[in-house]
Amino acid sequence: MDAGKIPKGTVINIGNEEGFQSNAVTESAKKFYEVTGFSRSDFDIKSLGVPFVNLYERWIAEAASKTGGYDIVWGVAGYMLADLVVSGLAMPLDDYLAKYDPDGALMNNVVTSVRKTQAIVADKHYALPSDGDVFLMFYRKDLLEDPIEKTDYEAKYGYPLGVPQTWEEYMDHAEFFTRKKGEKLMGQTLDENFYGVAEWRLKYCTFDWFFTRMCELREDATRVYFDPDTMEPLFNKPPGAEVLEYMKKLNSYMAPIPPWSYSENLTAFLSGIIAQWVTWPGPARFAADPSKSQIVGKCGTSIIPHGVVNGKKIQRSQLATGYCALVNAYSKNKELAYLVNQALHSPTTARVQVSISKSNIDPYLYSQFEDLQLRAGHFEGFEWSTGAAEWLDALRNSLEVGFPELNIPGFWKYMDPLETNISRFMAGEMRAQEALDDAAKQWKQTTEDLGFDQQKTYYQALCRLMPP
Amino acid sequence: MVSRVRIAAWLLAVPTLVFFLVLVVYPMASLYVVSLFKWEILLPIRRFIGIDNYVALFGDARFLYSLRFTTTLVAVAMLLELLVGLILAQILNSVSFRGKGLVVAAIFLPMTISPTVVGYTWRMIFNPMYGFVNSMLSAFFLYPIDIEWFSDPFWSLLMIVSADFWQWMPFIFIAAYAGLSSLPSEPYEAAVIDGASSLQIFARVQLPQLKGVIIATVLLRAMDAFKVFDYILLTTAGGPGYATESLSYFIYRTVFKITNLGYSSAASVIYLWVATLFIILFYRVMRERMA
Numbered sequence: 001m002d003a004g005k006i007p008k009g010t011v012i013n014i015g016n017e018e019g020f021q022s023n024a025v026t027e028s029a030k031k032f033y034e035v036t037g038f039s040r041s042d043f044d045i046k047s048l049g050v051p052f053v054n055l056y057e058r059w060i061a062e063a064a065s066k067t068g069g070y071d072i073v074w075g076v077a078g079y080m081l082a083d084l085v086v087s088g089l090a091m092p093l094d095d096y097l098a099k100y101d102p103d104g105a106l107m108n109n110v111v112t113s114v115r116k117t118q119a120i121v122a123d124k125h126y127a128l129p130s131d132g133d134v135f136l137m138f139y140r141k142d143l144l145e146d147p148i149e150k151t152d153y154e155a156k157y158g159y160p161l162g163v164p165q166t167w168e169e170y171m172d173h174a175e176f177f178t179r180k181k182g183e184k185l186m187g188q189t190l191d192e193n194f195y196g197v198a199e200w201r202l203k204y205c206t207f208d209w210f211f212t213r214m215c216e217l218r219e220d221a222t223r224v225y226f227d228p229d230t231m232e233p234l235f236n237k238p239p240g241a242e243v244l245e246y247m248k249k250l251n252s253y254m255a256p257i258p259p260w261s262y263s264e265n266l267t268a269f270l271s272g273i274i275a276q277w278v279t280w281p282g283p284a285r286f287a288a289d290p291s292k293s294q295i296v297g298k299c300g301t302s303i304i305p306h307g308v309v310n311g312k313k314i315q316r317s318q319l320a321t322g323y324c325a326l327v328n329a330y331s332k333n334k335e336l337a338y339l340v341n342q343a344l345h346s347p348t349t350a351r352v353q354v355s356i357s358k359s360n361i362d363p364y365l366y367s368q369f370e371d372l373q374l375r376a377g378h379f380e381g382f383e384w385s386t387g388a389a390e391w392l393d394a395l396r397n398s399l400e401v402g403f404p405e406l407n408i409p410g411f412w413k414y415m416d417p418l419e420t421n422i423s424r425f426m427a428g429e430m431r432a433q434e435a436l437d438d439a440a441k442q443w444k445q446t447t448e449d450l451g452f453d454q455q456k457t458y459y460q461a462l463c464r465l466m467p468p
Numbered sequence: 469m470v471s472r473v474r475i476a477a478w479l480l481a482v483p484t485l486v487f488f489l490v491l492v493v494y495p496m497a498s499l500y501v502v503s504l505f506k507w508e509i510l511l512p513i514r515r516f517i518g519i520d521n522y523v524a525l526f527g528d529a530r531f532l533y534s535l536r537f538t539t540t541l542v543a544v545a546m547l548l549e550l551l552v553g554l555i556l557a558q559i560l561n562s563v564s565f566r567g568k569g570l571v572v573a574a575i576f577l578p579m580t581i582s583p584t585v586v587g588y589t590w591r592m593i594f595n596p597m598y599g600f601v602n603s604m605l606s607a608f609f610l611y612p613i614d615i616e617w618f619s620d621p622f623w624s625l626l627m628i629v630s631a632d633f634w635q636w637m638p639f640i641f642i643a644a645y646a647g648l649s650s651l652p653s654e655p656y657e658a659a660v661i662d663g664a665s666s667l668q669i670f671a672r673v674q675l676p677q678l679k680g681v682i683i684a685t686v687l688l689r690a691m692d693a694f695k696v697f698d699y700i701l702l703t704t705a706g707g708p709g710y711a712t713e714s715l716s717y718f719i720y721r722t723v724f725k726i727t728n729l730g731y732s733s734a735a736s737v738i739y740l741w742v743a744t745l746f747i748i749l750f751y752r753v754m755r756e757r758m759a
Binding site for chain 1: 509706721
């Protein structure tokens with residue numbers, strides 16, 4: 001970049017999820033100025049927050065209105081990418097990557113599954129991955145180490161208490177640790193209810209918990225959503241209904257905190273009344289912070305339980321949401337926007353995003369997983385007493401087997417009927433098979449509406465990015 | 469001279485006319501036009517399909533449900549707000565005490581809060597585990613109450629009605645209170661001398677005089693109530709299933725989740741007509757009842 005060629009007063013606006021995400025990018029922009037020698041008088045970088053629930057709408061509205069108001073669109077969940085490609089908002093970055101990252105140093109530093117699924121649509125690069133979002137399992141280590149609980153558990157289930165390895169064990173743990181106020185846990189009388197498990201049941205987010213199980217119950221990962229040859233939906237075929245029934249059974253071991261979203265579950269987990277939780281990587285970071293957590297040093301992190309198909313262990317995990325950053329095709333400063341985007345994803349600046357306390361951005365670069373300071377728990381503004389290396393290893397292992405969301409055009413057209421029907425099933429308005437069959441029927445209609453051949457092409461391209 | 473005045477009048481009206489054409493007529497006409505198309509936001513699909521969107525909507529169980537849900541919600545909320553607002557206005561109008569102004573201001577306060585804030589607040593206070601409402605009910609009935617406010621269709625509806633009531637009952641109250649305060653005192657004094665009871669004075673003397681105020685207030689409130697969206701988005705997201713999906717939420721979903729602009733435009737046109745018919749009906753019933 002040559003500062004002399006940049007018009008005075010140029011501002012690069014970055015659209016991002018408000019709060020922690022936006023804050024992290026703002027902090028890394030400070031680092032950008034520090035390491036590059038540019039100043040805000042050369043050009044300014046501004047991170048503009050958008051509420052989480054409005055991100056998709058905002059980007060679709062920008063695609064329709066073509067204002068170029070955001071030069072970089074950062075808060076793009078992986079599943080939104082194909083929609084933003086076909087709507088014209090995301091521009092191909094292959095030429096810029098060839099010009100400014102010729103040896104692939106930037107992209108090869110990204111964990112492979114993330115590099116593929118949060119950047120590529122139909123074999124072209126449209127974004128730079130920004131976040132290591134994948135499902136992990138968090139559990140209370142002190143519960144698993146307690147001698148009374150160990151004895152009781154083995155007596156009841158016939159195998160030793162440990163970190164759940166399969167979904168069946170996960171259910172056993174959920175059942176075993178759900179206790180009422182007045183009962184005993186680790187020899188102490190409980191003064192409030194204790195719950196065996198937490199998951200999201202917020203409408204429009206439940207699909208991730210459905211598919212994170214479904215993807216481990218199919219030997220062939222490409223056959224979780226559709227048959228790639230016929231585009232016949234497959235999620236309603238066995239064991240789809242069983243998975244829904246499993247999720248409903250889990251509800252009885254959860255805290256009654258509908259709509260069971262992130263903040264409610266996080267609060268409950270940090271206050272020490274939840275035994276285990278499959279969710280995004282964030283909670284371990286907060287659990288290690290004494291100012292926020294009552295379970296400091298007690299939170300274990302692991303890859304999620306695995307599935308078993310025909311006696312074969314299947315280990316995958318949903319790459320849920322997973323932000324990436326694209327260059328707005330309607331930006332007036334595309335090349336500068338790309339260069340700023342690339343610079344904010346370089347190891348030095350990206351490290352700021354994952355290491356500050358007020359951040360929800362999770363490590364996704366190989367350099368971050370090997371960073372000795374981070375592994376030792378030395379984050380900026382707070383120290384992890386224990387567990388940082390364990391968390392980083394579990395996160396990296398989970399990302400390596402990451403399974404993508406349905407990143408093809410019309411994502412919400414597909415997910416809306418499925419989400420609605422899962423919600424109706426949970427409320428007792430539909431049977432599991434009926435809910436899935438009805439959603440599958442609507443998926444077929446959506447495929448026809450958007451163009452069978454086009455959808456098949458996009459889905460087959462997505463299949464090429466899936467883990468084995 | 470006349471023609472110069474007329475020209476000047478037209479010239480003065482031009483800015484308003486331009487604004488009206490650009491901000492009202494053009495979007496409205498666009499809405500009708502787009503509703504006749506298969507219009508996909510994500511992909512370049514724009515195809516004239518006549519009234520197919522309308523036909524599909526009347527066969528769409530989800531749309532018909534949202535129609536029924538919205539009219540039920542508006543009717544229940546309006547009646548409650550009207551009833552309580554009027555009674556409260558009458559009580560406060562008939563008594564005099566120090567700090568009355570503060571009480572009126574306190575009742576008025578919820579109206580000044582953004583519906584988004586109300587939605588978030590309701591989400592917290594109705595939280596079945598930590599929320600204030602279940603705790604208060606448990607304390608009152610001396611029995612643990614665990615109402616699933618977000619996952620049971622009936623309780624979800626009640627929760628949304630309560631949000632609307634809390635925020636907008638003050639609107640009816642303040643209009644009725646202002647109306648009552650400005651009524652001439654002679655009919656009231658005459659009724660007192662004739663020995664009428666407080667209830668009779670309110671029902672037979674004051675209420676008929678407030679007819680215009682009440683009808684105008686209720687119509688304004690009904691138009692607003694039809695747009696109910698924020699509370700739903702922030703509490704139930706239309707769930708469980710689509711049990712709390714209002715027409716506004718249905719339209720939002722078809723635009724931003726289903727990205728079908730033609731279909732959502734047709735739904736918006738029907739929404740406009742339903743709201744208009746509902747309000748006309750409401751107006752007629754009120755006028756007859758209060759005549």
